[in-house]
Amino acid sequence: MPHVNSSSQADTDGLTSSAIPLRPLYQLIIFWTLLILGFAAWDSYQFYLSQLTTAKAVARDNFNKDLVYRRWATMHGGVYVPITERTPPNPYLSHIPDRDITAPSGKSLTLMNPAYMTRQVHELAREQYDLRGHITSLKPIRPANVADAWETEALKAFESGASESMSQEMIDGESYIRFMKSMSVEEACLKCHASQGYKNGDVRGGISISVPWAPYRERVLSAIPGKATTFGIVWIVGVIGIVTGRRNLQHYLDERDRAEEEKLAMQQHLQNARKLESLGVLAGGLAHDFNNILATIIGYCGILKFRPEKVADSIPEIEKAAERAAELCRQMLAYAGKTQSVIMQVDMTTLVDEMVRLLKATIPQNTVIKVDLAADATMIQGDSEQLRQIVKNLIINASEAIGEAQGELRISLATTEIREGDPLRDYQGKFIAAGRYACLEVTDTGCGMDDEIRSKIFEPFYTTKFFGRGLGMPATLGIIAAHKGALQLFSQPGQGTTIKVYLPAA
Ligand code: HEC
Incomplete structure (x- = not known):
């Protein structure tokens, strides 16, 4: 049925609001969390690597330093030092005629070979820094200089061409960065080592340096709270961003929905206004038509009242008018579907x-x-x-x-x-x-x-x-x-x- 229904109730039930589902939000937050965790892990690993590199560099530097002062001692063919309790004459130099000498003042001096000096320096370093140095050889003159398992492995590698060895190892239950480099026989070494059958260029042995890993590990561990805080803040900022972003989007969508609803209400309003207008036209039209019909009927009735002889002319006219009224009613009923x-x-x-x-x-x-x-x-x-x-x-x-x-x-x-x-x-x-x-x-x-x-x-x-x-x-x-x-x-x-x-x- 067109137009007659004057219901003015706005039909907005069909309008669904655009609510953003929560699932993608959770997914985004999980993704963000994983991303941050990934970055944090990567960053920590990089920091760990940098500490490892530092420890290795310290080991290498110490070795180089050992080599320098050893060369200094070798350069002098050994050096004379006062005999003390900690520095007794080296029994392995007993074949050297001037091993022990007496200064004009009466002070007793003994010859210190480079390896002896290195040993003493290493002892001091160990006392002061827990930094371990060890001069060693596969064929030690001094039995106490014997190589441990790791050093033996490295020395064998040197004999077959390798020049250095570096790795992280456990010593006495503690972790160390171990570094070792070979020492070859030079002209100056032969003075004391030729008797063992060494020639120029042979691998005489090596010095191993062991840098304790503990302080570096300490540094890595103590950096964790700081990094956790930093990444935590970034994570929180991100989550806040995601949540407010979603809220803003929701707000925007709500606004849009509201605007849509308003537009719809407006249209509804206009439609209602049009319905009312056509209802007015309908009522007006009906009133006008009926008025005409009724005027005709009343008119002929008036004639009949005063001139009853006109009945033959008037009755058909009144009938026609009534017929028109009946037709109008039929049309109206049809229009209304009634x-x-x-x-x-x-x-x-x-x-x-x-x-x-x-x-x-x-x-x-x-x-x-x-x-x-x-x-x-x-x-x-x-x-x-x-x-x-x-x-x-x-x-x-x-x-x-x-x-x-x-x-x-x-x-x-x-x-x-x-x-x-x-x-x-x-x-x-x-x-x-x-x-x-x-x-x-x-x-x-x-x-x-x-x-x-x-x-x-x-x-x-x-x-x-x-x-x-x-x-x-x-x-x-x-x-x-x-x-x-x-x-x-x-x-x-x-x-x-x-x-x-x-x-x-x-
Ligand atoms: C003044 C004599 C002398 C000279 C020079 C000398 N050494 Fe020695 N070296 C010794 C004696 C003695 C020992 C063993 C006792 C000790 O550890 O002090 C030794 C020990 C070593 C050791 C430790 C392993 C072991 O055999 O006990 C190495 C490695 C070594 N020397 C390498 C060299 C090299 C390489 C040179 C040359 C750059 C050199 N030495 C020059 C006397 C000398």
């Missing part, structure tokens, strides 16, 4: 034929009527009275559209089949349901309609000069709807109008 229907098998062919014959008399002479009805009966289920009203309304409208001018009115009836997916739309643009239909087509060569008029002719009491007066078209629509049919409207200004009515075939 007609009491008597549904039965109706032969549309016969019905249309009868109506055309009946109406021919009322159509002006200038209009040529062409009728083309299907040969067979076209049966539908419906109320014959109402169906007659449709035919009548369409023919009268068409005739009025032609008006005084020369014109043609074509009426045809046929059975058509609308298949699923056929792009057939009704006057409102809705698809017409598939099925078999009786199709009544009324075409006039009248003035036609533009878009504006086309959209309005189904409103009650909307009138153009030539088309759609009173309740004719609205009532037609009401009846078609009650019969589950459809209506198509084709019209262009100056091109005439075609209306097709589809009624489901029985």
Whole structure:
């Protein structure tokens, strides 16, 4: 039913608000957490590596230093030092004639070879820094200089060409960075080592330096709280960013929804206003028409009161007026869909034929009527009275559209089949349901309609000069709807109008 329903309740229930689901938020936070954890792990690892590099550099530097002062001692062929409890004469130098000498002052001095000196320096370093140095050889002159397992491995590698060895090892349950480099026999070494059978260039042995890892590990561990704080702050900032970002987005979406709702409410409002307006037109139109009818009736009643002999002239006029009023009521009921229907098998062919014959008399002479009805009966289920009203309304409208001018009115009836997916739309643009239909087509060569008029002719009491007066078209629509049919409207200004009515075939 068009237009009559004046319900003003805004239908906004169908509007769904765009709530962002929580899942992606959690996923984003988890991703962010993993990313930060990844960065933290990578950063800590880099810091650990830098500490390892430092420890290794310390080991190498210590070795180089050992080598330098050893060379110094070798350069002098050993050096004389005072004999003390900690520095007794080296028994392995007993074959050297001047091993122990006495200074003119009476002070006793003994010759200190480079290895002896290195040993003593290493002892001091160990006491002071827990830095372990060890001069050693696979063939030690001094048994106490014997290589440990790791050193033996390294020395063997040196003999087969390697020049240094570095790794992290455990000594006495503590972790150390161990570094060892080979020492080759030079000319100056031969003075004391030639007797062992060494030649120039042989690997005499090596010095191993062991740097305790503990302080570096300490540094790595103590950096953790600081790093955890930094990364924690970055993580929190990120999470806050994600959460507020989501909230802002939600806010934006809410705003958008609200704007949409407002727009919809506005449209609803306008629509209601239009409904009210057309309701006003309807009431006004009805009042006007009834007023005219009643004026006629009252007028003739007045005549009858004073001139009873006029009864023969007046009664038919009063009857005609009452007839018009009854017709108006029928149209209104049809428009409102409130007609009491008597549904039965109706032969549309016969019905249309009868109506055309009946109406021919009322159509002006200038209009040529062409009728083309299907040969067979076209049966539908419906109320014959109402169906007659449709035919009548369409023919009268068409005739009025032609008006005084020369014109043609074509009426045809046929059975058509609308298949699923056929792009057939009704006057409102809705698809017409598939099925078999009786199709009544009324075409006039009248003035036609533009878009504006086309959209309005189904409103009650909307009138153009030539088309759609009173309740004719609205009532037609009401009846078609009650019969589950459809209506198509084709019209262009100056091109005439075609209306097709589809009624489901029985
Ligand atoms: C003044 C004599 C003397 C000279 C010169 C000398 N050494 Fe020795 N070196 C010794 C004696 C003695 C020992 C063993 C006792 C000790 O550890 O003091 C020794 C020990 C070593 C050791 C430790 C392993 C072991 O055999 O006990 C190495 C390695 C070594 N010397 C390498 C060299 C090299 C390389 C040179 C030359 C750059 C050199 N020495 C020059 C006398 C000398």
